[in-house]
Amino acid sequence: MIIDNGKLNKQQRKAVETTEGPVLVLSGAGTGKTRVITDRIVYILENNLAQPWQILTLTFTNKAAYKISKEISISDTSFKILNSKELWMGTFHSICLRILRRNFEHIGLKQNFLIFGEDDQKSVLKHVITNLGLDIKEYNPFVWVDKISFEKDKGIQDKYSNKELNFDKIYTAYNAQLARLNGLDFGDLIIKVLELFQIAPDILEKYQKQFKYIMVDEFQDTNAAQMQLLQKLTGNNFNICCVGDDDQSIYS
Ligand SMILES: Nc1ncnc2c1ncn2[C@@H]1O[C@H](COP(=O)(O)OP(=O)(O)O)[C@@H](O)[C@H]1O
Ligand SMILES: [Mg+2]
Structure with a gap:
């Protein structure tokens, strides 16, 4: 494992192993918050708490998503997890695009929007x-x-x-x-998913059931639309772990 749990400090280990219920980690840059997310994914998979496609990880940049999946894929896990493509991991925009590509017809879009x-x-x-x-x-x-x-x-x-x-x-x-x-701007990617969930509650319910665990990196940069999306996706499942740095908010 990447995660020789002995190496994580006490707070990191607690955040990794507290899989049920909401967890919020706030600390400064470079203190190992993204590492918590990486290790948490592996922890959940290793303990068979969920399948890869039942874990949703939202990052602020594509680079961060890439880094997390790379670290997981080189981890010496006791089973061959990944196929990291099975994980739902990416920026809010890329995850929304993935949802819209599968459900575009409900909100008046044509294929290949x-x-x-x-x-x-x-x-x-x-x-x-x-x-x-x-x-x-x-x-x-x-x-x-x-x-x-x-x-x-x-x-x-x-x-x-x-x-x-x-x-x-x-x-x-x-x-x-x-x-x-037949076009969407970046803001629409989030808005259209919110609209989709309003128009088709059954589709929302499907995703709520699918995502047993939700993780958010750089939570301080989440905007109001993205917060609405998180609220929808969590529904009554509060297994959500957000990590962020409240001194670094781009909105402050
Ligand atoms: N407990 C730890 N022991 C050793 N290295 C760690 C530990 N936690 C994190 N790191 C390393 O420190 C660096 C910064 O961690 P990262 O998770 O990216 O911080 P943050 O997301 O808080 O900015 C990374 O290279 C990471 O692998
Ligand atoms: Mg980070």
Whole structure:
């Protein structure tokens, strides 16, 4: 095992072995929080508490997900676990994309829907703003990419937080244009899964049953939309372990 448990300090070991119920680990950078996640996955698998596909691990970067799976795959586990592909591990965006690729038809998407990056978003906005008869000097598409992302990061809400003149119009027209193009922006990846779970509670229930253990790395960077998603996915199962550094929040 990577995890010679003797090597973990007392708090790490406690976080690794407390598999049932919620666990929150807060400590500074480089103190072994991601290591807790890695070891916890191996611990759960080694003790037959779940199959790989029943463990959901959310990371903030692709690099972190890669690092965790690499460490697991080179670990000298007593059984040949992985096939780390069987684990559900990745960024919130990549996990949501995986869910949407399997369930796209429920939310009005066509197969092979496209992901729109910042440049694509900008050109859609330029088109939309011009079509609304507004001046792109006043409504700079570059700035509006951020305004729209900011709104989507809030998740599903009753009212827009942005009360600016014409926000409503531009936001609606932008989303309609994306829909026509069978495209999603990054913010949509989370929002559309939230919508999917609203429209199809049976699909939500399927994932809630599937994920016996949920782990979140860099929890301090979780935005409101991602929090809504976590709340949905955990449901009544509170086997969730979040690790983070409250001094490092990018939102503080
Ligand atoms: N108990 C430990 N003993 C030895 N090395 C450790 C221990 N815990 C973590 N490490 C190592 O320290 C480094 C930082 O750990 P990491 O889990 O990435 O920290 P964090 O996620 O808190 O920033 C990594 O190289 C990791 O393998
Ligand atoms: Mg870390």
